[in-house]
Amino acid sequence: MSLATIDRQRCIHDGLCIKACPVHLFVDDPSGVPRFQNERAEACIGCGHCVAVCPADAVDHLAVPLAESPLLEPALTVSGAAATQLLKSRRSIRRFTAEPVAEEPLRRVLDTARWAPTASNRQQVHWLVIREPAAVRHLAGVTIDWLRGIANRPAYYEPFIAAWDRGEDWVLRGAPHLAVAHAPENDWGAIDCAIAVTYFELAALAEGFGTCWAGFLTRAAGSDAGVAAALALPAGHRMYGGVMFGNPEFRYRRSPQRRLAQVEWR
Structure with missing residues (x-):
């Protein structure tokens, strides 16, 4: 055939x-x-x-x-201005309400994220979605343990440890949920997962909930066996990216200015 x-x-x-x-x-x-x-x-x-x-x-x-293979609907084509505003309105959300994100919009976001491009179309990105706030907090705690164990750690890390000691989570920001992008260890896993997480972020924005990259957890998972074990990913897989997410405590009405694009034309 x-x-x-x-x-x-x-x-x-x-x-x-x-x-x-x-x-x-x-x-x-x-x-x-x-x-x-x-x-x-x-x-x-x-x-x-x-x-x-x-x-x-x-x-x-x-x-x-x-x-x-679904047909693309011309009526749903997004204008350049609307797409630009969506991209400009993305913020890293670090304060969330206790209300959980509903399952259906979350499923739509994950379904959209699977359309993210991957190297040679391998489509090897997997997701671990943690819905329980207590489980998210546990991962924040093991990340703090990793930070404490770093010899000669940069001064930049100290406020995160101090915040945890006084009951504040600066690692996963008290988020109710966490999405982990993982893949078999390979040369393109980090890029594939980063693109998928970006798709997740933008789709989540369109659905009305907020996200923030889980940078400390991602770094800890790649450096510490205890953190990796806490994630319990499939054998041979590595966390290459992830986002904490939930319903934002408040909304933003402006897009703060950023540096101009640094472009060399040839």
Whole structure:
């Protein structure tokens, strides 16, 4: 069975599948209908460009089925101004209400995050979602233990330890929930997970809840066996990123100025 097939009745002979395939698996055929080189199928990265580009829905793919590839709705296209405002409105939220984030919007955010690009389309990002505030606080505590154990630690760490000792969590900010992005240890895991976390953040913003990168926990999980054990990730996996999240205590009405883009044009 061919990995990709073309419906000869639907094909309109525009050759877009040939042009769109990044590894050139579709070729011209004397019949006028492009041919998929199944003998080279191992080169396919499963990107789905062939399915996504065909205006006649003539291309199907075993790894990227046409039936499971939703149509993009022109009516939902976001204007440049709206997209820019969404991006500018993202804030690192460090104060949360006790009210938990509802399950349905959280599921929508996680579903959106799976569309984040990954190196060679490997799609190896996994998520651990911790819903219980007590479990989140426990992870903040083991991170503090890691900070305490660092010999000659930078002075920058001291306020975080002092805050914990007086009952304040500056590590995970008392957030009710935590999402951990992890993947098998590989050269691209950190980048893949960082992009996925960014998608999570922006989708969460659109859904109305707030996020903040869990930088200390991410660093601790990669440096301390005790912290890694507390996460209990699958064997061979590493935490490459994560966000604390919840319903923000308050909203922001302005986008504070940032440094101008540092660009060299050539």
